[in-house]
Amino acid sequence: MTTNIATRVSNEAAGYTAMTRRASLGFIYVVAALFITVGLALVYLCMALDNHQVQHSETDAAKAMQSRRDKIGTALADYAFWNDAYKHMSGKVDVGWAFDGDNIGPSLFSTYGLNGVFVLGPDASTRYGIVDGALSKVEASDWIAGDLAALLASARRASAQDEVTQVYFSVKGMPAVVSAAVIRPDSSYDDFEHLSYLVYVDVLTSPKLKVIDEAFDLTGLTATVGTFPNGPRPTLTLQEDIGVAMTLHWQSEALGRTVLQKFLPLLLLLGTLVAVLMFWLRLRVIHAADMIDEAQQALRVSEQRFKNISEASSDWIWETDSEQRLTYLSERFTQVTGLPCHAWIGRPLTDLLTYDKQLMAATADRGVPAGRKPIPCEMRDDHQSPRYCQLSARAVRVADHLQGYQGTVCDITEEIEAKARIEHISQHDALTGLANRHRLNNFLNTRLSEGLSGDHPVFLLALDLDRFKPVNDTFGHAAGDVVLREVAKALTGGTRETDLVARLGGDEFIVVATDCRTQEQAERLCLRLIEQINQPIRIGTNDVSVGASIGIVSAPFDGLTAEDLLRYADIALYEAKSSGRNLFRFYEPAMNERIMERRQLEMDMRQALRRHEFRLDFQPRYDASSQTIVGAEALVRWQHPLRDLLSPACFIPLAEETGLIVELSDWVLREACLNALSWGDELMVSVNLSPVEFQRSDLVDRVATVLDSTGIAPQRLELEITESVMLEDAASALTTMNGLKALGTRLSMDDFGTGYSSLSYLRSYPFDGIKIDRSFISGLDQSQSSEAIVHAIVSMGHALSLTVTAEGIETVAQLGKLTELACDQAQGFYLGRPMSPLLFQKVLADARVERVLEPGVS
Template sequence: MTLHTAANPVSSSAGYTAITRKASLSFVYVVAALFITAGLALVYLCLALDEHQVSHSETDAARAMESRQDKIGTALADYAFWYDAYKYMHDAIDTAWAYEGDNIGPSLFSTYGLDGVFVLGPDATTRYGVINGALGDTPATDWITGDIPALLQEARDKSADDAIAYAYFSVAGVPAVMSAAVMRPDNSFDDFTALSYLVYVDVLTEAKLKVIDQAFDLDNLKATLGNLPDASSPKLTLQAKVGAPVTLQWNSEDLGLSLLKTYLPLLFLVGVLVAVLVCWLRKRVLHATHMIDAAQQALQISEQRFKNISEASSDWIWETDSEQNLTYLSDRFCQLTGLPREQWLGRPLFELLAYDTRLLAVSAELGASNARRPIPCEMNAANDSLRYCQLSARAVRSGAQLLGFQGTVCDITEEIEAKARIEHISQHDALTGLANRHRLNHFINSRLSEGLNADRPVYLLALDLDRFKPINDAFGHAAGDLVLREIANALNSCTRSTDLVARLGGDEFVVVATDCKSPEQAEGLCQRLIDRINQPITIAGNEVSVGTSIGVVCAPFDGITGEDLLRYADIALYEAKSSGRNMFRFYEPAMNERIMERRQLEIDMRHALRRREFRLDFQPRYEAAGQHLVGAEALVRWHHPTKGLLPPDSFIQLAEETGLIIELSDWVMQEACMNALTWGDTMMVSVNLSSVEFQRNDLVERVAAALKITGLSPERLELEITESVMLEDAAAALITMNQLKALGVRLSMDDFGTGYSSLSYLRTYPFDGIKIDRSFISGLDHSQSSEAIVHAIVSMGHALSLTVTAEGIETVTQLGKLTELACDQAQGFYLGRPIASEPFKRVVSEHQAQATHRATAGR
């Protein structure tokens, strides 16, 4: 149909044909350039692949030799700086200890592949030698070709830094790595004129090179003494400060060249086929262009229809043909929607507006009668913003023939959104967009009213975030709000559209799962929620993480009202938190009883603090070597009026959760310090600190107050700290510990060895000592691995100048092992059980009397 007046034509068919011809020719050039570029890129990549392969193999060779040297160097440092090695090999060579005891003997050949092990005197004379695992008397200078005195001089220079020296010499014409270190009693010893040297010789035999070849894919690896600058790659020249250079050579695969020979002919064949196809497509495009030019000349007319009226209206006007394809849009369309008019002309109206096309025909048939009503519809305006509209239409006819449709569109988005905002605010949480308590109650009651049974249960999950408060304290409430929104997204991602996720306030959330048919499915949902929430969240460049505890209740088995279900879910949530957090628990009726018992125990504890029902027991701590009493650990006990004497694990956690731990800790510190004043002037007392105390800002002031009130010297008070303190807030914990150290007290890491990062803490935090966890001590009677672990911990502690204490000693064998391993202090049932203050004073008096008697007898 024709609804618009004609306008002047603006172009000719010849113009479009010329443009198409140029464009298609340019396309041919582009395709040709692409294939040429692809061929050149293939050649470059293949050559670069070979070059990279050579470079990678050279890196592997360097890493292989460095790894072998590091392994041998570590072993050499362990043996050379070992006090026992100095003890048995300095003045006189103890062959029985060294070779027959296999301390510096054949195991170095079998374990590390060391062809030669020598102990050289200050003048480089051979005092002890093992060649190929057998004890011999061949001097090192006869067996090795190289400047040995220069190597020993470098070893002396590096000994101050706990380092070793190495050089490349030769043995029977075969390159060898010779490593040397000073054999000294400790790292403070600096008089090297009378010290001997421990020397390891690793000959680079064909067998050893073959092992490196197979491990690092270095085909036909060979080692040659000397620098070979003219040798072809791949190669690696090894050079130390002392000795001659050694050149490693091996074969390269030239994989890139093989690929080039395979794929370059294929690329050429594909290029020929594409050239034929492009020529055929160009002919088809030129033919289609002629047809488009002819159609375009027929369609290029100018229209001006109802322009003044349409622009004066607040709505925009549209026209379509009989198939509802747009033929006209007023200028107001562009102003109101932000969409270009040319983009939509010729396209169906229902693509622009989402509406029922059958209603348009019905509405148009009614004409201008009062029965005609606007059609509700939606559209995506500029920037994909959704707009809500009302569509009015009428048919355009010529006699009985339908020419098309005309009408207007009115934008009612603001009205719709205002109603939606009011409805959303009344049903949702403003921060996270989740359902609020009102909608949650309505949802639960609706599901309960539908009737539930074993085949159609509903699971209600109560969630509470773990470690959320430290984020608010450290980064502010804006960061806390960001975390809550991230948690809301996580909950939505783990649930289905039929479920409901609600926020009750703070960091409390509820999930109503309607599609879980069994407890196993509910468990799976809980685990997914825990895993998803545990994912780290980035705040201002810092990664933080929270956890969650979940209480689960099932309707109709656990309750049939929303109030009961929410209450029971809270009880199960508390059980989950009490069990260690970051886990879930299903509600059980017995949980109610435990809640009541806990509340009663909390009341009893408050009374106990006022009535002085707590007491301190003291477990003595001794020097491991001579069993001299050095102090005691204070252990709190509760003398409950009805339950008897309670150990700490039955009430400490409750004290931490209720905040009573602060008052209890103050009493323990003051009581422990007062008792320590009666033990003499040197014995120390050890007090355990709770991680909760580090979350407050008054810990340093409280410790200072306890010292001031009691008058105890600060160096006699030791505070034991567990690794959980550093895990919760490492930066704040470091500040607090430095302030405690400024008071003069000692800091000790308790239960060392059970945390995943305790080693890094020892370097960062100002600890004076460590206590080896009892789980390692219990295995000393029968486990070599436990002995090795304890030995490593003691050695590391001594290297860091820390006092090492072993706890949980229960047998004489365990004490003997610890004495052999040079552990500093020990405590446990074998040495003394925890006892009350008065009996412990008698133990102190007896110990002091025995010490006086020994001193008198010694004179």
């Protein structure tokens, strides 16, 4: 029995041993499978990390190139869509203005790093070139390897949307960003056949790539012309519809591979050690099992504590009891806040941080995922400066009993302030600090959505500065920026805090007045703003003054949407500017009808020259004493298909405003000279010049072209100029007049006597004659004062060796008086009305016959 019992005990022991061996062997298999799984997971995660790094760096590379393109594109639009650039670069290139004056010169190389700047003609020929900041005669087509014709065609299309074209070409084998835009005076100008182009070339040299490398952490960044589909990543291939492909290549950090190289051998070594340990455990499994259980339990507790701290820590660490009283603060706390740790131990965490106590407790009790979600909070540092933070917390429990809380606080003040700055930039104008169009629309939409009533309306004021362009032209854009900032201060100082002042661009401003109850209050606001804007502004050693025209609309009376209010305000602003300077006008529905009528007239005028709807009439000019014809004044008329015959007063102001006056003036000059060729070799023809033409630099060249193409003798062409030409820019006007005189043409001051400085102008400017304004002639036979004025003008003209012409003669008595006063020439309805070219030739023929039939004339 004893043997049986011993056998049974032995068998039971053997059974237990065998079972233990099988269990330990199974445990070894499980551990082996676990190590293999962990190894594979580590390999997969490291590869995924490397791939994520590559994708992120490729995104950074694309952003870097787009940022550089945007910067160059913005600069190109500023220069190409600039009236001065069109004035000096569209025809004959003014190298002194462009390069010596550094308007389109070496600063583009030093400021923007542009290796090449070219002005191309309509045929893609190079008119002006700068290479590496120095003037160059190299042809753009020789320097740039690419389809320039396609680039310019794309630039023309982009100009209609006020945009530029950017492509990739190669320059000396290196990739380059080539940008092009049409040089035009304004967005309505669409005569692309005669426009020039401004081309910027940004060669991606090694120094530039090094800057991008350092800014966006793209180690070893290189750029190559062409595509490399099978090349190693990371790479980025950029290509537009026009041009060549460009491939960027750089080195990735490969953090995952580094981690794998460091930890995979350790994992293999650990697996080997565990295998040896498992083999030893098989020999002493019972004893070792207890030890392993205790060790694993201690490891789990230690691992849990480590996870709690490591996952929550981001800046400085804290711990509290279950009542949220501080029991621990890390040393990092003092470094970040400047506050001593010991002063806060034992005090409630809410004394240090402003946060929701119940929210923190609830968040900390929700487990690992919820515990990672930070709670916003605020605190004050040792200087009492506010700091914005994020609070991460986790509950500490032992056997389901709450012991306290632990976590971290991350200071995000700089991030919050950076976001605030970005938000401010996105809502405000960079130059003046005023609200921009985006903020204006949001403000208006919010105000309109709140509901309006007749007792509490909203007034919207659209302002446009008067006399601002001469400031830019005379003192430069930097002075113009000073004026805009001063105007912004004046507008802000003249409005309430509840009002919104915005700058839409250029010299256009908007004021949204929310506290004006009546039109009278809005009028007082306008008068106050105009008065403040009119104050002198100091520019260096000069004082400049600008004015403002204002268009006013109100909601809900004139409109209920931001779009309608802005459009109606712009219409009212146009009415104010048309009426003069320093004025304001309230919107009326009739204004919209006039605007539509004006736009239709502008569209008709653009077609009129192509359809040959303009014609010339000629009004004879006579020698006052002999009453023989000495010439004629060319007067343009428009035979409108629907409005019948229109006088110049109906369309010349609009032509001046839209820029069509240049094309119309060229036609008048050419037609007048061609007609004068049939009058004989003695008679002269007079043509009126618009003051707008003197604002351009090509007037002398245009007149010279007409003289060359028609073959008329220059002394037979008289150009009539009003005094307003000298008032706008006296120095420039004198230069232009001297150029016209050098061609051999005659210059005459029209409407003499109606200005303020006519006498000084006659001494300073090269006039050949003056025309006495008809306002003095109308009372010549009835008023002694008019006779005295005319006599004084005639005497002064003769003293200066000028030909004096009287216009507006309507009676024989007026002609007789002028003869008595020794006036040289006469013109008016009494002597001859404006007539067609054929009728004028008939009058000339009749005059020649009468001269032949006169007694004593052979």
